[in-house]
Amino acid sequence: MPTVPNDLSRRGPRHFEFPRRLTTLPRIAGTILVATVLAFSGCKRHSTQTQSEPAKEKEKAAEPAHAPSVKADREKKSAERIVYAVWYDVPINSLAKRRAGKDELTAAHNRLPLGTMVRVTHIANGKSVIVRITDRGITDRHSTIDLCKEAAKQLDMLGEGSARVRIEVLPDDKVPNAVPNSKATTAQP
Known part of the structure; x- marks a missing residue:
């Protein structure tokens, strides 16, 4: 008995590619949509309402002038911390000694600016x-801080090797006998 050709056998390999194309099209469209949303999410819309100068002055006047600022509190907290200190013997001809003044004690710190007291x-x-x-x-x-041997001797921590210390960053006006722009703060060849 002769067989009737099956309709599926005529389609061949294209039958299986057609549904795959349908599934990749939404993926591409979704990817483009997400990329567009992310690109436009970084854009800032300008406010149509602007505040007048007198209104800004009223807001400034409403703030108490004697209240401590949050920035000052943060600076005070970051300027005084309890950390571990160790000491090291600084060679006389080292760059660290040349950066300091004649009778200044030196230290090493990874984050504080060089020259900080x-x-x-x-x-x-x-x-x-x-x-x-x-x-x-x-x-x-x-x-956190490496002290020179002389500073460790004054703190009586030579025998310990390391100790818990409180470090307090001093502003230039509180440093005794400090010259802010002296030649001692720069390295000499």
């Missing part, structure tokens, strides 16, 4: 020294 207070005995940050590269992962 810091008061370091030993937590256990209450002794304190003022040091200038002249170096980087603290290798001990548990310590």
